[in-house]
Amino acid sequence: MSAGPPACIGLVDCNNFYVSCERVFRPDLWAKPVAVLSNNDGCIVARSPELKALGVKMGTPVFQIKALIQQHRIQVLSSNYPLYGDISARVMALLGEFSPNLEVYSIDEAFLDLTGICPNDPVAYGQRIRQTIQQQTGIPVCVGLGPTKTLAKLANFAAKKWRKTGGVVDLTDPVRRDKLMRIVPVGEVWGIGSRTSAKLNQLGIHSVYDLACQPASRIQALVTINAARTVRELNGIPCLELEEIAPDKQQIICSRSFTRKLVDVQELAEALAAFCSRAAEKLRSQDSLAGTITVFIRTSPFSQPEPCYQRSASMRMTPTSQDTRRLVQAAHRLLAPIFKAGYRYQQAGVQLSDLRSASLPGQLDLFTVSGPESLHSAALMKTLDAINHRFPHALQLAATGLDQRWQVKVDKVSSKYTTDWAELVRVTCG
Amino acid sequence: MKFNINREAILVPLQQIVSVIEKRQTMPILANVLMVIENNQLILTGTDLEIQIIAKINITAATPGTITVPARKFLDICRLLPAGTEIKLEQQGDKVKILANRCRFSLSSLPAGNYPEFAESELEKKFSINAGKFKKALDKTLFCMANQDVRYYLNGLLLNISNSKLKLVASDGHRLSIYEDTLDQSTGYEARIILPRKGVLELSRLLDDPEAELKVEFSSNNIRIFIGHLVFSAKLVDSKYPDFGKVFQQELGNPLHIQKQLLKDALTRVAILSNEKFKGVTFDINADSLKISTHNPEHDEAEEELFIEYTGEPLSIAFNAQYLLDAVSNLDSELAVLTIANNASSCFIDEPNDCAYKFIVMPMRL
Numbered sequence: 086m087s088a089g090p091p092a093c094i095g096l097v098d099c100n101n102f103y104v105s106c107e108r109v110f111r112p113d114l115w116a117k118p119v120a121v122l123s124n125n126d127g128c129i130v131a132r133s134p135e136l137k138a139l140g141v142k143m144g145t146p147v148f149q150i151k152a153l154i155q156q157h158r159i160q161v162l163s164s165n166y167p168l169y170g171d172i173s174a175r176v177m178a179l180l181g182e183f184s185p186n187l188e189v190y191s192i193d194e195a196f197l198d199l200t201g202i203c204p205n206d207p208v209a210y211g212q213r214i215r216q217t218i219q220q221q222t223g224i225p226v227c228v229g230l231g232p233t234k235t236l237a238k239l240a241n242f243a244a245k246k247w248r249k250t251g252g253v254v255d256l257t258d259p260v261r262r263d264k265l266m267r268i269v270p271v272g273e274v275w276g277i278g279s280r281t282s283a284k285l286n287q288l289g290i291h292s293v294y295d296l297a298c299q300p301a302s303r304i305q306a307l308v309t310i311n312a313a314r315t316v317r318e319l320n321g322i323p324c325l326e327l328e329e330i331a332p333d334k335q336q337i338i339c340s341r342s343f344t345r346k347l348v349d350v351q352e353l354a355e356a357l358a359a360f361c362s363r364a365a366e367k368l369r370s371q372d373s374l375a376g377t378i379t380v381f382i383r384t385s386p387f388s389q390p391e392p393c394y395q396r397s398a399s400m401r402m403t404p405t406s407q408d409t410r411r412l413v414q415a416a417h418r419l420l421a422p423i424f425k426a427g428y429r430y431q432q433a434g435v436q437l438s439d440l441r442s443a444s445l446p447g448q449l450d451l452f453t454v455s456g457p458e459s460l461h462s463a464a465l466m467k468t469l470d471a472i473n474h475r476f477p478h479a480l481q482l483a484a485t486g487l488d489q490r491w492q493v494k495v496d497k498v499s500s501k502y503t504t505d506w507a508e509l510v511r512v513t514c515g
Numbered sequence: 516m517k518f519n520i521n522r523e524a525i526l527v528p529l530q531q532i533v534s535v536i537e538k539r540q541t542m543p544i545l546a547n548v549l550m551v552i553e554n555n556q557l558i559l560t561g562t563d564l565e566i567q568i569i570a571k572i573n574i575t576a577a578t579p580g581t582i583t584v585p586a587r588k589f590l591d592i593c594r595l596l597p598a599g600t601e602i603k604l605e606q607q608g609d610k611v612k613i614l615a616n617r618c619r620f621s622l623s624s625l626p627a628g629n630y631p632e633f634a635e636s637e638l639e640k641k642f643s644i645n646a647g648k649f650k651k652a653l654d655k656t657l658f659c660m661a662n663q664d665v666r667y668y669l670n671g672l673l674l675n676i677s678n679s680k681l682k683l684v685a686s687d688g689h690r691l692s693i694y695e696d697t698l699d700q701s702t703g704y705e706a707r708i709i710l711p712r713k714g715v716l717e718l719s720r721l722l723d724d725p726e727a728e729l730k731v732e733f734s735s736n737n738i739r740i741f742i743g744h745l746v747f748s749a750k751l752v753d754s755k756y757p758d759f760g761k762v763f764q765q766e767l768g769n770p771l772h773i774q775k776q777l778l779k780d781a782l783t784r785v786a787i788l789s790n791e792k793f794k795g796v797t798f799d800i801n802a803d804s805l806k807i808s809t810h811n812p813e814h815d816e817a818e819e820e821l822f823i824e825y826t827g828e829p830l831s832i833a834f835n836a837q838y839l840l841d842a843v844s845n846l847d848s849e850l851a852v853l854t855i856a857n858n859a860s861s862c863f864i865d866e867p868n869d870c871a872y873k874f875i876v877m878p879m880r881l
Contacts, residue, residue: 403665403666445793448793448880449860449878451691452757
């Protein structure tokens with residue numbers, strides 16, 4: 086077998102993605118410090134470069150920097166996931182034109198297999214990607230190139246960190262690679278978390294270079310096989326394949342903090358029913374069945390001296406199910422024994438785990454009368470999903486409550502510029 | 516307390532007792548074996564609070580007393596001494612001294628007074644049975660018991676006595692095994708009790724002498740079985756066993772005859788490429804031919820065709836290969852008979868001749 090062209094993986098990562106999405110439709114936010122908040126407007130989950138320059142860290146609770154917000158006129162926005170999701174889809178569609186093999190790694194980054202596509206000048210190709218995305222979606226991106234996914238990630242880190250790179254870094258050249266790896270701490274490597282990095286520091290491994298010089302076998306013995314894979318990847322030996330088909334989720338969690346604290350079991354039950362409905366919808370969209378359901382409720386750990394309480398409960402679904410009604414029923418059965426009156430509950434959630442594909446042959450049970458999931462149920466759920474897809478939130482179980490006053494608060498959310506007819510941007514000429 | 520005993524006399528009873536003692540326990544004393552000297556007998560007791568085994572060994576030259584010592588350490592000491600060694604054991608304060616040949620051990624102990632009592636209600640129902648027969652009944656059924664199922668009554672084995680008829684049933688919901696036999700006596704009562712999973716597994720291990728005669732006593736909460744010098748007790752699963760009668764009310768198709776070994780080999784080979792978790796294999800049954808096939812998420816595929824004796828309608832049905840293998844392996848005959856219910860809702864597996872047992876495997880949805 087003759088060796089093909091040398092492997093080249095590109096990682097395209099959008100800069101401050103949520104902030105960048107907001108800026109596409111709000112040019113007035115350019116060059117200003119901007120923060121996007123998490124669900125329920127709790128913490129900061131995206132920061133513009135100007136905000137980073139003010140020393141605001143990722144995940145900072147917004148109430149801690151109230152003064153700073155006033156002082157620097159920081160623009161604070163609630164998160165607008167329909168907008169981000171839509172912009173992300175557009176970015177990914179454009180990226181698909183640059184490589185036939187694409188792994189959408191998260192909402193704002195994707196790996197591209199560029200092997201043999203741009204053998205002569207990968208940096209120029211990277212610049213074309215950057216310009217195209219910027220021009221056609223308004224989102225600034227950085228491109229990292231390397232023979233493995235881990236090196237592409239590292240290159241992307243460098244492209245983001247150092248302006249002089251022009252937003253594109255290629256680490257195909259081993260000399261360049263070594264130079265960079267010597268100055269980057271090991272914790273920045275993709276796949277090396279804070280715990281692994283602490284362990285590596287103890288072993289005297291501080292820079293990425295230190296790690297890359299280790300024999301993979303030693304790292305496998307001392308840390309994990311995944312860390313050993315990282316060592317090989319840093320040396321340009323691919324160990325991680327491009328996953329073009331996103332694997333099905335192993336678990337689905339739907340959980341929210343409430344606008345006001347709930348004290349009534351009925352209200353909690355309604356909230357759980359709503360979370361179950363959403364989780365079941367996600368479950369059906371990947372055509373899976375849930376084997377286990379977990380319910381949890383908790384009071385706020387920050388409202389001392391109020392008494393704290395948190396509890397969770399799980400049960401196996403026998404037979405496995407994707408029927409909203411059965412899941413809600415199970416959630417309610419789990420809630421009853423763990424609910425304690427007298428506490429003010431701040432958060433609740435539902436987790437579906439032990440998921441299995443509905444298309445796989447399912448074991449029939451001797452003691453279950455109607456088989457695992459009657460056809461009737463499947464058809465009903467399909468219809469429910471079809472209606473709700475066409476008319477969002479049109480059909481809900483009555484168990485989810487009528488007013489849903491526990492709903493999350495979104496004070497400063499921007500418009501659904503691209504996904505709602507009523508909120509399209511209007512342009513007037515003349 | 517003080518006694519002398521030969522290693523061979525204590526080793527086997529001690530091993531039988533230690534097997535019920537859990538490796539990790541909630542109460543430290545449950546890791547210990549209770550030793551009582553009384554009427555020239557050494558009585559050893561081990562329990563996990565759900566099951567208890569008592570062994571009685573005749574001894575001479577003993578001073579009465581009671582003490583508990585760490586069971587596993589005591590067993591290891593006895594086990595690793597040379598065969599035939601005379602063991603001297605003596606309590607000294609809170610220690611137990613063990614002398615054997617030129618070895619000396621000093622073992623920590625806990626007072627016997629704190630050893631938990633195994634509460635048993637009055638056991639009013641009784642029957643006796645040959646150990647070999649009972650072991651066969653257990654072995655033909657226990658592999659179908661559930662393990663840690665939320666339907667806790669499935670984590671055990673149904674024992675049904677109906678006058679002189681004996682029936683054992685085990686099922687994890689995916690397969691079921693049923694064994695029917697007669698007792699040598701008429702008991703004059705009807706009873707259904709569920710033996711707990713761990714108790715069943717222990718009991719089957721204890722029945723190593725097929726000639727022994729077992730005395731069984733039980734109530735609705737407890738069972739006690741006398742096996743030679745051993746007394747086995749267990750708390751019963753407090754529940755009603757689910758109704759499995761419907762499975763037998765189905766119309767059956769024509770039986771399919773196949774060499775047991777050929778089927779086992781083919782199933783094992785094909786299952787290599789089945790989904791690791793669910794082990795699904797498809798049977799395509801035609802006149803005189805059975806095609807077993809499978810595939811997995813990695814898109815590997817396997818297929819094998821076998822010659823069978825079958826005259827019914829062609830049909831396709833899928834099973835967990837492991838369940839079929841378990842069932843077929845438990846047949847005593849060389850020939851396996853598979854009978855599939857008419858709407859492909861279950862598969863009955865038994866022998867060509869009348870036999871005391873029958874296995875049912877539920878299919879997988881294709």
